[in-house]
Amino acid sequence: MNHTPDSTTAVGNGGNFDPRQAAALLDQTTQQTRRKLAPAQPWLLTIRAVMVLAVLGACWLNVRGQHPYRGPTSAVAPFVVVFVIANFLATVTVRKRATAGVSGKSRLRPWEITVLTLAWIAVFAVIGALAGTGVSPAIVYSLIPLTVPLILAGLAWAGINAARADWRPCGAGAGVAVAGAVGLFAGPAGAWAVDGAGLFTVLLGSAIAIVWQQRRSVVWP
Amino acid sequence: MTGELDPLIHVPTRLKIVAALAALPDGDALSFTRLQDMLRLTPGNLIIQLRKLEEAGYLSTEKTRNGPAQKTTVALTRQGRKALDAYTQALRDLLGGL
Numbered sequence: 607m608n609h610t611p612d613s614t615t616a617v618g619n620g621g622n623f624d625p626r627q628a629a630a631l632l633d634q635t636t637q638q639t640r641r642k643l644a645p646a647q648p649w650l651l652t653i654r655a656v657m658v659l660a661v662l663g664a665c666w667l668n669v670r671g672q673h674p675y676r677g678p679t680s681a682v683a684p685f686v687v688v689f690v691i692a693n694f695l696a697t698v699t700v701r702k703r704a705t706a707g708v709s710g711k712s713r714l715r716p717w718e719i720t721v722l723t724l725a726w727i728a729v730f731a732v733i734g735a736l737a738g739t740g741v742s743p744a745i746v747y748s749l750i751p752l753t754v755p756l757i758l759a760g761l762a763w764a765g766i767n768a769a770r771a772d773w774r775p776c777g778a779g780a781g782v783a784v785a786g787a788v789g790l791f792a793g794p795a796g797a798w799a800v801d802g803a804g805l806f807t808v809l810l811g812s813a814i815a816i817v818w819q820q821r822r823s824v825v826w827p
Numbered sequence: 828m829t830g831e832l833d834p835l836i837h838v839p840t841r842l843k844i845v846a847a848l849a850a851l852p853d854g855d856a857l858s859f860t861r862l863q864d865m866l867r868l869t870p871g872n873l874i875i876q877l878r879k880l881e882e883a884g885y886l887s888t889e890k891t892r893n894g895p896a897q898k899t900t901v902a903l904t905r906q907g908r909k910a911l912d913a914y915t916q917a918l919r920d921l922l923g924g925l
Contacts, residue, residue, distance in 0.1 A: 623837060625921045632915065635843045635866075639850035642865060707861025709900055711854035772852075824846075825918055 629825045640820040643708060645701045646775075648813040648820075654693060655809035661689045662802030666795065675744040675794045711770075718766045725762035729755045744794045752797045756786025756805075774815050781808035832921070835883050836914045840868065841876050845911050848886060848903040856889065856902035877901060885910055 664685060665678045678686075705713075714722075732754050736746045760783030767776035785804020789797035836845055843866050851857060863873050880886045885907030889900050903911070 623839060625832065625918055628832070628837060628839075628842060629918050629922055631839060631842055632846050632918070635846035636850050639847045639865065643851065707858035708851065708855055709858070710852070710856050710902070712852045824849075825915060825922075 633823050633825055636824050637820055643704055644816060644820065645704050646812065646816060647700050647704070648816045650696060650700055651809050651813035651816070654696075655806045655813065657689055657693070658809065659802050659806040661685050662798050662805070666798035666802065669795045669798060672795065675748065677744070677748050677794075678798075714766075721762050721766060722759070725758040726755070728758050749790065749794045749797050752794075752801060753786040753789040756789070756801060757783050760784075760786060774812065774819065777815075778808055778812045781811065832917050833910055833914045835879065835885070836910060838876075840866075840872065841880060844873075844876055844880065845885065845903065845907060848901065849908060849911050851903070853908075854902075856900040859888075859899040859901060862901055880907065883910075 661682075664682050668678045668682050669675065729751070733746060733750055736750060760779045760781070762779070764776045764779030764783060767773070767779060782805065785801055785808060788804060789800040792800040836842055844862070847862060847865060848857060859870075859873070859877075863870060866873070868876075877886065877888065881888055884904060886901055886903050889902075891898050891900070
């Protein structure tokens with residue numbers, strides 16, 4: 607083995623360093639670092655997938671028998687509000703902890719934040735434009751707010767990550783946009799079920815992809 | 828062909844440092860304190876190892892001052908990434924021949 611003695615190895619490193627130990631240490635350190643620095647944690651994505659399916663599924667059960675469509679009753683509103691707040695807080699907390707001390711290109715750049723902000727502003731522009739043209743309130747105030755944000759935010763996220771050549775989040779963004787687009791054709795009641803199933807699939811798929819990426823060996827790819 | 832294991836990387840502590848920094852996306856840096864916390868190293872030991880790797884051109888450090896506090900960030904250079912790739916390939920060759 608070509609190992610030059612090194613005085614600094616005296617600090618708890620030992621003398622002979624076997625290549626097998628080196629390979630194990632390389633893989634172990636890489637996998638641990640990937641897990642610790644991941645801004646989207648698989649366990650959180652899995653919980654979110656189950657919660658989004660439960661909440662949107664409850665909304666769908668609540669509205670599926672309505673003729674004409676009136677929207678979810680106030681009975682399900684607390685669940686939606688709790689889900690949105692809990693999801694937001696958990697995401698921010700986990701992301702902040704994971705990316706503490708990390709700086710550089712993986713952080714969102716000003717133009718990327720602008721694109722995401724414009725995507726959300728566009729949602730309200732679409733709603734405002736449709737409301738002014740006399741389209742049914744079930745479409746303007748239920749179907750559109752449920753599907754168009756997914757399409758625009760999903761496309762924006764996919765575009766930003768395509769520019770970074772980061773294909774996993776790019777695929778997730780495209781998946782969210784597809785879920786929104788399919789929901790758009792499912793009608794006001796059906797959109798709850800389609801969006802719920804679509805988001806569940808994308809979130810669970812992302813969690814599985816992240817676990818696979820984190821566990822991938824660098825020594826034996 | 829079996830390559831040689833880079834003696835600068837083939838030391839447990841330095842291998843951990845290089846592996847941790849290589850796990851970051853290209854162009855990202857990590858603060859000294861987070862790196863120290865993740866690898867559970869003493870500041871003195873980490874400084875010694877970082878200095879050796881920096882002298883070899885494998886990583887770069889940047890000091891920024893924010894008021895009274897000074898923050899040091901560490902990143903793997905392109906040369907450092909290439910050295911780790913070569914080291915990994917040499918490991919594969921060695922272990923494949925065992």
